Amino acid sequence: MLKTIAEGKLKEVKRLRESLDIAQVEARCETSRQISLSRDSGGKLQLIAEIKKASPLKGLLCREFSPLEMARSYEANGAAVISVITEQEFFDGRKEYLPLVKTGVKLPVLRKDFIIDEVQIYESRQMGADLLLLIAALHDYDSLLALVEKCSALGMEPLLETHGREEIKMALDLPVKIIGINNRNLRDFSVDIRSSLDLLPLIPDSYLKVSESGIKEASDLRLLESAGCDFVLVGEALVTAADPGAKLREILSYQQEEGL
């Protein structure tokens, strides 16, 4: 499926190459900003809250979907980063959501899409993204290196998503600071947070470690925190809740109980 999604991006990339004014984006970047994430000083696990309308496997997740309201409620309830899915065909995302969210909250904003070409990095910068997801499984080492370097040159922080040991090994050879482990199995799309528990020890503490997918409850966060994870990325559990902000507060509440 990942390959199908990425292939669907080829046309979009072609259109973007014809329409995007790269020189203009570069000129704006001269007044470059770089919002960088850091580990919580008190050792708390931090939460990246996702704006996710639909999933390719489950279809529509959220009927009353208002990305701006959702982002504000995530911010008010303790999120550290807002993740915005902009991919349209499979996730029913929209590119417009990102600038909308960016202007509505103070938190750093991550763009989640299927980045296969440098031109999408320029586009992400133009949209206002602070962080950009790069999926290791879509690239070889050289193409990832080029994308990572472009991201940093344009003042954005790449979050390099991995699945498995080989990809983590590759990530450790790249100039990245944030490594994600996606708990979704790319063959059958089953989700199991034990992937993160198994793989986190392979990543040195000089990196920020993110666990993604299938995280639903405070007990998942507790486990991941004690395994040395710095951030969790949560989508479905929040957007399917009657009140996404309240759900976020609820799954983080164990940190208050433990006085963290």
Ligand SMILES: O=C(O)c1ccccc1NCC(=O)[C@H](O)[C@H](O)COP(=O)(O)O
């Ligand atoms: O979300 C899916 O169903 C999906 C299917 C195929 C490829 C990727 C998919 N999700 C992308 C993501 O990275 C998730 O949206 C993200 O990690 C949040 O996961 P969750 O909390 O389980 O919604």
